[in-house]
Amino acid sequence: MPVRRLWLDYVKPYIDEHIVDTYGTVVGVINPEAEYKVVIEAHADEISWFVHYITSDGFIYLRRNGGSDHQIAPSKRVDIHTPKGTVKAVFGWPAIHTRTAGKEARPTLKNIFLDVGAKDKAEVRRWASTSGAS
């Protein structure tokens, strides 16, 4: 369930009315008729990633959505949110046995990638759209 829906359902018994704005901000209002207005605020969004480039053999490179941390990504499990639902993936990383001590690559946005268990790009994309857009 989207966090803002969850949040609104939680506060609904305690408010008089609510606002949902064009980009998704939700406001619970007490005493909406009052002229003097006080805001208490917290942000609802979380940092995440965007699918940015799908390689021909089916690996996925990303862009940041906010200050996502490249250093913690390897070996993490993720959810990819598609129009058809959530797909699992993992941040792969070369095994310690295959790396050269003292010359190890650090995770950066240029080398971290997702593995969705697909054999190629076509499988990653299947049913994504009928238009042929990437």
Add this chain to the structure above:
Amino acid sequence: MGIHVGCVVTYEDTFMLLNKQWYVGRALDNRAGGFMIAEVARMLQENKVKLPFGLYITNSVQEEIGLRGAQMIAERIQPDVAIVTDVTHCTHTPMMNKIEQGDVAAGKGPGVTYGPAVQNNLLQRIIDTADANKLPLQRMAASRFTGTDTDAFAYSNQGVPSALISLPLRYMHTTVEMVHKQDVEDCIRLIYETLQNIKPGEDFKYL
């Protein structure tokens, strides 16, 4: 698999309790804040507090990419006062530098920030409220920006008196963000009590 360029990717990690006193999970920055303001709404109703003004309990989008959600909703609400809550770095874990990052410890109470976007008379109201209710506080300084939605509210609508109440958090932007249960409770209490010390019509002006 239906994956296309532009799909959003999040970590699957969820919530857990550590040693009965720490909340752990991804995105406690700033789901913890969303929880705190919702709890304030719940307490106001359950304790039958009738506020003499309109209260706008705001859960904004797009903070992490530049405070854009707050910027939009501030123009729509046109508030007279804004009290923003967000997380701040606990600097009492390994490899943190207190000279650069300041001295803030999770478990030692809410943080309040001094900085250009923070209106000092409103801030003093929060500090007086904490003192009167024996709530712990930690002070922080921001040189230019708080980096929170405080900046967006403060600089909207020709200037809105704004202040920031911060929840200390360990390991920001990881999947194991940690906040102390007591700090969460104290932040809720501080916001709840501060609201009851604001009178309609106050403009908090310096002169």
